Amino acid sequence: MKAPVTAVRSSPLAALGVLVACLAIGSLGRRRTDEAPPPPPPTSSSARSAERVDLNAATATELERLPRIGPALAARIVAYRDAHGPFRDVESLDAVSGIGPAIVTAVRDHVTISPLTRDGPTLLTTEPPR
Numbered sequence: 001m002k003a004p005v006t007a008v009r010s011s012p013l014a015a016l017g018v019l020v021a022c023l024a025i026g027s028l029g030r031r032r033t034d035e036a037p038p039p040p041p042p043t044s045s046s047a048r049s050a051e052r053v054d055l056n057a058a059t060a061t062e063l064e065r066l067p068r069i070g071p072a073l074a075a076r077i078v079a080y081r082d083a084h085g086p087f088r089d090v091e092s093l094d095a096v097s098g099i100g101p102a103i104v105t106a107v108r109d110h111v112t113i114s115p116l117t118r119d120g121p122t123l124l125t126t127e128p129p130r
Contacts, residue, residue: 051065052110052111052112053065053066053110053111053112054111054112054113054114055077055081055086055087055090055093055111055112055113055114056081056086056087056113056114057114059078060074060075060077060078061074063077063078065110066106066107066110066111067106067107067110068102068103068106068107069103069107072098073096073098073099073103076096076097076098076099077093077096077099080095080096080097086113086114087113088113089113090104090107090108090111090113091104093107
């Protein structure tokens, strides 16, 4: 003799609970693809170039904070500036030996050019000239 088969009825609430549990377990350990990845830790070059450097007033040490500018290039920039006068724009860096368009592009957003006067760079002031 066979055992009688009894129908098991589940409530919609129990089915919903099972569905939620399955979704929760399935998503463990996965990152959503629409989430942005965490930012990378600051690198030495991005930390070094947080502030803008004035090409016409910076020392060699200050110029080394720029991306792709090491001690040798910084010294050449200062020597060129001393020999030829202040830079009129960022593109003028291209005249310094060892600096090409790639380096000019790399430093463009990290430098500033102080205003030029007859005597060289000067800071902007609100005082009238004497």
